[in-house]
Amino acid sequence: MNERGKTLLSHRHPALYWLGVRWNRLKRRLQWVFDGETYATEKREEKFPCLVKRHSTRLLKKLGESEMRLQLNKVENLKLVAPCLNGIVIRPGESFSFCRLVGKPTAKRGFKEGMELSMGKAQSGIGGGICQMANLLNWLVLHSPLTSLERSSHSFDPFPDQNRSIPFGTGCAIFYNYVDFRFRNDTEQTLQLKLWMDEKELWGELLSDEEIYETYKIFEEDHEFVRKEGVFYRKNTICRKVMVRKEGGRFLRNEVVKKNFVRVMYEPEEFVEG
Secondary structure (H helix, E strand, O other): OOOOOOOOHHHHOHHHHHHHHHHHHHHHHHHHHHOOOEEOOOEOOOOOOEEEEEEEEEOOOOOOOOOHHHHHHHHHHHHHHHHHHOOEEEOOOEEEEHHHHHOOOOHHHOOOEEEEEEOOEEEEEEOOOOHHHHHHHHHHHHOOOOEEEEEEOOOEEOOOOOOOOOOOOOOOEOEOOOEOEEEEOOOOOOEEEEEEEOOOEEEEEEEEOOOOOEEEEEEEEEEEEEEEOOEEEEEEEEEEEEEEOOOOOOEEEEEEEEEEEEEEOOOOOOOEEO
16 A cells, blocks of 8 residues: 555455565565675674664554454564574774674464554564564664664554654565565674573663764654545654763764654644644
């Protein structure tokens, strides 16, 4: 479904949709071979000494009328994803690819049906929910000097916020293998990801072998809900404040990270007429 609420041709004809999926997956495999990027593959168990950013997200949330079974399955899916990424080292000049490291989520590998956002709606699918890991990783990357190469957002907002702690629109969409999350280390430091789960939270740390010069604060501007021709949309601008890690946090600059404008699948309490 596009942002005007019209159903795409590929969504009306499943055969066309899956043909497009296979074609895009083939193009991605060719890109991995010929794009000239050096992809991070090494893992180290020992943690690097300098913490860049730590963050956690709740595993189980109330999402409209979604089945708790799908959320519990999501947790199991994340348990399979975490070891694929935990300890990965990104050296200077290396790129990180979520899909290359995690691989295709299949039932044969133990992945279960979780919630995924696809074809303009929330539905069940094998490997559903692993976007939560990509969301966490993107939040860590936003608080670092790493260079974002590829990040796709979901094309719609399915549920009202439930105790949101970070700005809307900082998440990632993942669909093996051509909807990927990729970033590159253009610094002189080597960085490392550490990931783990407890009973309630998914945790992540971005670490470095040497202290990073800058520190970052993510904030949003111009957040509002808009109604146009009977359709609701949500918009905001994600910004980043860059400061010196030492020197009392001396201000360096503000950066615009991303502008969001997506369709909303519920009626917000407050909105403006567009």
